[in-house]
Amino acid sequence: MKDGPDIARIASLVGDPARANMLTALMTGAALTASELALEGGVTLPTASSHLAKLIDGGLLTVAAQGRHRYYALAGPQVAAMLEAIMGVAAGVGPKRTRLGPREPAMREARVCYDHLAGEHAVKMMDTFLARDILVRDGREIRIGPNGHSHFTAVGIDVEKLKPSRRPVCRDCLDWSVRRSHLAGQLGAAILDKILAEKWARREKDSRVVTFSPKGRRAFEKAFL
Structure with a gap:
C-alpha cells in the first residue's frame, strides 16, 4: 500500500x-x-x-x-469544501443531472455553502476584497489585509473575535457554479450571519438558496461590494 x-x-x-x-x-x-x-x-x-x-x-x-x-x-467545513469542489468538477466535465428551471438561476446567484455564502454574489465579494486589500493572498493562504480591520469594523463585524484555531479565519472555497473562489472560514461564516441578521436576505425553506430583497441587495452591495 x-x-x-x-x-x-x-x-x-x-x-x-x-x-x-x-x-x-x-x-x-x-x-x-x-x-x-x-x-x-x-x-x-x-x-x-x-x-x-x-x-x-x-x-x-x-x-x-x-x-x-x-x-x-x-x-465540518473541510468536508463541505470537498463536496463543493467535487460539484465544480462534475459541473465542468460531466453530464448535468439538474434540470433547468427557476431554482437553478437562484442557486447560481446566492446560496449557502455549509455556513457561508456561495454563488455569484459571493465570488464578486471575494474579488472586491482582494482588489481593495481587504483580504490579501499570501502564497496559498488568504488573510485579512491592511484595509480589512477598518472595513469590517465599519460594517459591524468584529474580526478581533475571529481567532486562529483548527478552522482558519479566512479560506477560499471553489465555487462550483462560477468555477472561482468565494470566501469561507470563520470570516465567511460571520458575513453570512450578518446578512441574515440584518434581514438583507433569507434562506429558502428546504433549500440552499439565499434570496436577497431589493433593499437587502443594495445594503449588501454597499457593505461588501
Whole structure:
C-alpha cells in the first residue's frame, strides 16, 4: 500500500449516488434525521441507516442524539469544501443531472455553502476584497489585509473575535457554479450571519438558496461590494 491519504476510500464513500445525495442535502449546514436523509437519497430507511453508518465511520458525518431522534450533519467545513469542489468538477466535465428551471438561476446567484455564502454574489465579494486589500493572498493562504480591520469594523463585524484555531479565519472555497473562489472560514461564516441578521436576505425553506430583497441587495452591495 502506498503512503499518503487514502483517497480511494473517501471517493468510494462520496461516489455512491444515494450517499452523494445525502451529503448534498447536508450542505445547507442543517442537521437531518435518518428518515429525512432516506428521502433525499431515494432509499429505504434501513438502507439509509447503513449508508449513514459508513459515512460516520469514514469521518464525513457526525451524529447527535436529541430525545428520540438522531441528527446527522457534515463533520465540518473541510468536508463541505470537498463536496463543493467535487460539484465544480462534475459541473465542468460531466453530464448535468439538474434540470433547468427557476431554482437553478437562484442557486447560481446566492446560496449557502455549509455556513457561508456561495454563488455569484459571493465570488464578486471575494474579488472586491482582494482588489481593495481587504483580504490579501499570501502564497496559498488568504488573510485579512491592511484595509480589512477598518472595513469590517465599519460594517459591524468584529474580526478581533475571529481567532486562529483548527478552522482558519479566512479560506477560499471553489465555487462550483462560477468555477472561482468565494470566501469561507470563520470570516465567511460571520458575513453570512450578518446578512441574515440584518434581514438583507433569507434562506429558502428546504433549500440552499439565499434570496436577497431589493433593499437587502443594495445594503449588501454597499457593505461588501
